[in-house]
Amino acid sequence: MNFGQWLGLITLIICFYIIWQIRQIILLLFTAVILATALNRLVRKLQVWGIKRKFAIPLILFGCFIFAILVFNLLIPPFIDQFQELLKLLPKGFEQLYAKLHNLESQNFDWLPPLPATSEIINQLQLTDLFQNFLSFFSNSFNAFLQVLLILILTVMLLSNPFAYRRAFLLLFPSFYRRRTDEILSECELALGNWLTGITITSLFIGVSCGLGLSVLQVRLVLAHSFIAGMLNFIPNIGPTTSLIFPIMIALLDDPWKIIPIFIWYFIVQNLESYWLSPTIMAKQVSLLPAITLSAQIFCASTLGLLGLILALPLTVVAKTWIEALLFEDILDKWEVDKINS
Secondary structure (H helix, E strand, O other): OOHHHHHHHHHHHHHHHHHHHOHHHHHHHHHHHHHHHHHHHHHHHHHHOOOOHHHHHHHHHHHHHHHHHHHHHHOHHHHHHHHHHHHHHHHHHHHHHHHHHHHHHHOOOOOOOOOOOHHHHHHHHOHHHHHHHHHHHHHOHHHHHHHHHHHHHHHHHHHHOHHHHHHHHHOOOOHHHHHHHHHHHHHHHHHHHHHHHHHHHHHHHHHHHHHHHHHHOOOOOHHHHHHHHHHHOOOOOHHHHHHHHHHHHHHHHHOHHHHHHHHHHHHHHHHHHHHHHHHHHOOOOOOOOHHHHHHHHHHHHHHHHHHHHHOHHHHHHHHHHHHHHHHHHHHHHHHHHHHHHO
C-alpha cells in the first residue's frame, strides 16, 4: 500500500478506537434517536390532519409532559413502595426455596447430589455482581438524572430539525452513495418505528395480563410484578423468564401451591403474546431469528453493559437493515449478477 492508503487505514483505526471509548454516549444518542423517531411519527400524523409542524411538535411534547406527570404521580410512588418491599422479601423467598430443596434431599433421595451452601450458590451464579450492577445503575441518582436529561435534550433537538441532522450524517458517505444511504435510513426509521410501536403494545398487554392474573390469585405486590413484567418484555428471551422469578418467590412465602397457577398463567400470557399478538401487531417489523436475537443480547450485555442489553434488539434491527441493504443487495447480489452477465 502507498502512503495515502496507510494513512487512511490508520485514520480508520483511530476512528474506531474513539467510537469505542465513547460508546456509552453513542448509546444515549441512539436512545434519543429511537425516541425522536417515535415522536416524529406522531408529529407526522398531526401534519396529516392539517396541523403545521411548528405547532405539531409543541403539542406532542406537551402531551408527553402531561403523560409523564400523570405516570409519576399515580404509578411511580406505589410502585417504588412495592418494589422496596419486594427487594426485602426476595431473600426470604430464596431461603424458603433452599429449605424446601434441603428437605427434599433429606427424604431418602440418595441419588440427588448434595446441595451446596447458599453462599456457594450465590457465588457460582454471580448473583451478587448482577444485583450490584443493577442497583448501581439506579443508585447514582445524579448521574442517572444527567443521562435522562441528555437523552431528552437530544430527542428534542433531533425532533425539531431531523432533516438537517440527516443531511449531516449523509455527508459521511461518498457522494455516489448518498441517495442509497438516504433510502437505507428511511428503512431503518420504519423498522425502528414498527419495533417501538409493537413492543410498547405487547409490553402493556403483558403487564396488564400478568397483573390481572396475580390479582385473581391474590399474590402480594401485584403492581410491582406487573410493572416489572411489562418493562422486562423490552428484553426478549431473558426478560420474560426473569419476570417470573419475582411472583414465584413471593408465593413461596405465602402459599407454595400458588407457584403452579402462576407458572401456568405466565406461560399462557407469553404464548398469547408470542404467537398471536406479536405476529398481528408487528407484521411489518423486521423479523429476527431467535438465535440471532439471543446472541445479540449476550454480545451487547457483555460489551456495552446494562444499557446495551436493553437496546440490543433495536441495535440488531438497525444492523440487520444495514447489512441486508449494503452487503447483500448492493454488493453480493450485484456481484452475482455481474458474474452471470460476464
